[in-house]
Amino acid sequence: MSEQLQHELKKEFQLERMILFSDAVFAIAITLLAIEIKVPHFNRHTVTDAQLLHQLEEMIPEFIGFFVSFIIIGLYWAVHHRIFGYVVAYNRRLLWLNLWFLLGVVLMPFSTAFYSQYVLSGVSVPVIVYCANIVLLGTMNLVIWLYISNPKRRLSEGINPADNKYTIFRSVMPPLMFVIMSFVYARAPKLAFWIPISIPLVLRAARPLFVKKKA
Numbered sequence: 001m002s003e004q005l006q007h008e009l010k011k012e013f014q015l016e017r018m019i020l021f022s023d024a025v026f027a028i029a030i031t032l033l034a035i036e037i038k039v040p041h042f043n044r045h046t047v048t049d050a051q052l053l054h055q056l057e058e059m060i061p062e063f064i065g066f067f068v069s070f071i072i073i074g075l076y077w078a079v080h081h082r083i084f085g086y087v088v089a090y091n092r093r094l095l096w097l098n099l100w101f102l103l104g105v106v107l108m109p110f111s112t113a114f115y116s117q118y119v120l121s122g123v124s125v126p127v128i129v130y131c132a133n134i135v136l137l138g139t140m141n142l143v144i145w146l147y148i149s150n151p152k153r154r155l156s157e158g159i160n161p162a163d164n165k166y167t168i169f170r171s172v173m174p175p176l177m178f179v180i181m182s183f184v185y186a187r188a189p190k191l192a193f194w195i196p197i198s199i200p201l202v203l204r205a206a207r208p209l210f211v212k213k214k215a
Contacts, residue, residue, distance in 0.1 A: 015090050018098060022084075025102045026077045032109035033066050033073070061193075065116030068196045069108050072174060075203070076105070076137055079170050083145055086156040086163075094155065097147060101140035107133050119193055127185050127192075131178040138175030145171060166210035173206075174199050 040055040080101070087094075115130035145167050148155045177199050185192035 015087065018090060018095060019084050022080060022098060022102060025105055026073060029105045029108050030070060030073055033069055033112060036109055036113040037062050037066055061119055062116040065112050069112040071200055072134065073105065073108055075174060076141060079141055079167065082167060083148065086159050087148055088157050089155050094147060097140065097144050101137065101144055104133060104137035104140055122189060127182055131182045134178040135175040138171055142168065142171040162210050169206060169210070170203060173202060
C-alpha cells in the first residue's frame, strides 16, 4: 500500500470519526430531552384519574417544548447530515467549528427545560436563553457551511448554487423565527409560544423554490 493511499485512508477515517461523534451527540441530546420530562408522582394507592389528568394538563408546556426542540434538533441533524455529505476532507479549524456547533446541541435539553417551565409565566429570561441557544445553532451551522463550501479550501465536492442557497436558508430560518418569537413574546406570550411550531411548515413550503432552481 502506497504512502499516499495510507494518508487518504487515514484522512477518511478521521473524517468518519468526526461525523460519528456528531451523530452520537445529536442522539444523546434528543434522549436527554425526553429525560427532562418527569413522570408525575403520587401515592399509587390513593391517586385518582382526575389528579393525573390535571397534572398532565399542567405539563402541556413541557410536552410542547419537547416537541419543538425535538423538531429543531432533528432539522439541524438533517442539515448537518446534508452538509457533511459534501465534505471530502477536513482540517483542524473545521473540527473546532463542528465542536462549537455541537455545544449548541448539547445545551438544548437545559434550555428547553428552562423555557418550558416558565414560558407562560410572563418572564423573559427563559425565552432569551432558549432563543440564544437556537441562534448559536443556526449561526454555527451557517459558519460551517460557508467554510466548507468555499472552493479555495478544497473540503467539499458537488455543491451547486441551488444546494448552496437551500442550505443557507435551512440554517438561517429557525433562528430568524425564534428572534421573531422573542419580539412577539413581549406583547403576546401565548401567541409567541406557537410560532416555532410553524418552522417545519415554512421550510417545507419554501423547498419547491429551491428544487425548481436546481432542476
